[in-house]
Amino acid sequence: MGLLELHQQAPNSSGFHRYQLIYVVRDGIVSEFRRDMGLASKYKGVKYLNIPSLLEHSVDELMDIADYLRSETEIDLLDLFSLDRMNLTS
Secondary structure: OEEEEEEEEOOOOOOEEEEEEEEEEEOOEEEEEEEEEEEHHHHOOOOOEEEEOOOOOOHHHHHHHHHHHHHOOOOOHHHHOOOOOOOOOO
């Protein structure tokens, strides 16, 4: 179904951690798998991720996409929106 990465308070109140939440369909029911990725402070500047699967990607593929997006430090907006130029003034 999809993959999310976000910061949440750890269950043992040891501070904020980054969690990877993976949603899959099992026996017709959406189930959540939660992976603790460690302290949120290790992921400063890394945005939250929300990657829908649309039932077309495997969990492995979603995790690879998340790894790629997390490692990207700069996004080329011109390339993303297929523009030759853009005006950022309001």
